[in-house]
Amino acid sequence: QQQVKQSPQSLIVQKGGISIINCAYENTAFDYFPWYQQFPGKGPALLIAIRPDVSEKKEGRFTISFNKSAKQFSLHIMDSQPGDSATYFCAATQGGGSSNTGKLIFGQGTTLQVKP
Amino acid sequence: KAGVTQTPRYLIKTRGQQVTLSCSPISGHRSVSWYQQTPGQGLQFLFEYFSETQRNKGNFPGRFSGRQFSNSRSEMNVSTLELGDSALYLCASSPWGLITGNEQFFGPGTRLTVL
Numbered sequence: 504q505q506q507v508k509q510s511p512q513s514l515i516v517q518k519g520g521i522s523i524i525n526c527a528y529e530n531t532a533f534d535y536f537p538w539y540q541q542f543p544g545k546g547p548a549l550l551i552a553i554r555p556d557v558s559e560k561k562e563g564r565f566t567i568s569f570n571k572s573a574k575q576f577s578l579h580i581m582d583s584q585p586g587d588s589a590t591y592f593c594a595a596t597q598g599g600g601s602s603n604t605g606k607l608i609f610g611q612g613t614t615l616q617v618k619p
Numbered sequence: 620k621a622g623v624t625q626t627p628r629y630l631i632k633t634r635g636q637q638v639t640l641s642c643s644p645i646s647g648h649r650s651v652s653w654y655q656q657t658p659g660q661g662l663q664f665l666f667e668y669f670s671e672t673q674r675n676k677g678n679f680p681g682r683f684s685g686r687q688f689s690n691s692r693s694e695m696n697v698s699t700l701e702l703g704d705s706a707l708y709l710c711a712s713s714p715w716g717l718i719t720g721n722e723q724f725f726g727p728g729t730r731l732t733v734l
Contacts, residue, residue: 537722546623546709546725547662592662606652606664606675607711607723 507595509610516617521581524613526593529574531595533595538578541590550591556611570577581604583617590614621646623712623726637698640701640729643696644691644712650674651693652716652723655687656707664706668693669716705733 508527508575516522526536539547553560553567553576560567566579580587593610624643630639644651653665668687680733685695691712697704707730711723 539725544727546711546727549722550724552722595663606667606677607654607662608660608664609660 505608507593507608507610509593509613511613512611513614514616516583516615517569517619518581518583518585518617520617522583522617523577524582524591524593525575526595527573528595529577530595530597531574532597533608534575535596536567536569536576537566537594538595539592539609541592541612547592550606573603580615583615585617585619588615588617623710623724625708625710625726625729627729628698628727629732630643631734632700634702636700636702637696638700638731640695640697640708640710640731642693642695642710642712642726644693644710645724648712648714648724649691650713650716650723651687651691652711652713653693653695654709655679656709657705660663662709667716674716680710700733701734704731705729706731 510525536553538550540550541547541576551562551565551567553569555571558569564581569576594607596607626641650669652667654662656662666685667675672688682698687693707728709725709728711725713723
């Protein structure tokens with residue numbers, strides 16, 4: 504119940520295309536869902552995050568879609584660029600008062616390659 | 620504002636040894652979390668410290684321990700190293716921690732290789 508399942512494991516997209524990465528969770532107590540981007544040799548960097556009270560959040564070319572009833576959320580990268588080539592992680596956590604407080608539970612990651 | 624810094628960046632140890640990794644959070648951040656990243660297990664939470672107290676702990680053996688100092692800097696220690704401890708160890712800081720929904724900022728990590 505603590506897992507976050509992420510798919511696909513790898514993704515190849517042409518420049519200008521849309522990259523879509525999906526995540527699913529079981530624990531309905533999760534209340535914060537961030538996406539991280541990681542380049543080789545670097546730590547993960549926060550891209551965008553969403554809470555369950557909204558169904559979509561957009562920041563520039565990055566959009567999170569959230570489906571609370573299906574317990575799924577996804578990252579859409581519009582107009583994908585070669586510079587977006589990186590590993591993307593979804594994650595989830597919940598607020599105070601439980602054993603899950605204060606820890607991010609990560610998906611397994613998606614390696615994105617954007618071809619020029 | 621300077622980001623999260625971790626030292627050393629690379630470390631090579633042999634089985635049975637112990638190791639200490641250091642993390643300096645962003646100025647003003649009081650929460651420090653540690654994660655282990657491996658190709659097989661991905662990113663896994665080790666523990667979180669806030670105001671020098673361990674507030675949460677992941678499912679790792681007691682060989683993994685940590686502490687936080689009054690200036691919020693944190694150290695992680697792994698004793699009796701095993702080959703499987705080879706990983707990238709990441710530190711993340713946030714103002715008050717995820718308990719209040721604050722985002723976490725990650726450092727570049729320490730790459731530990733156990734021979």
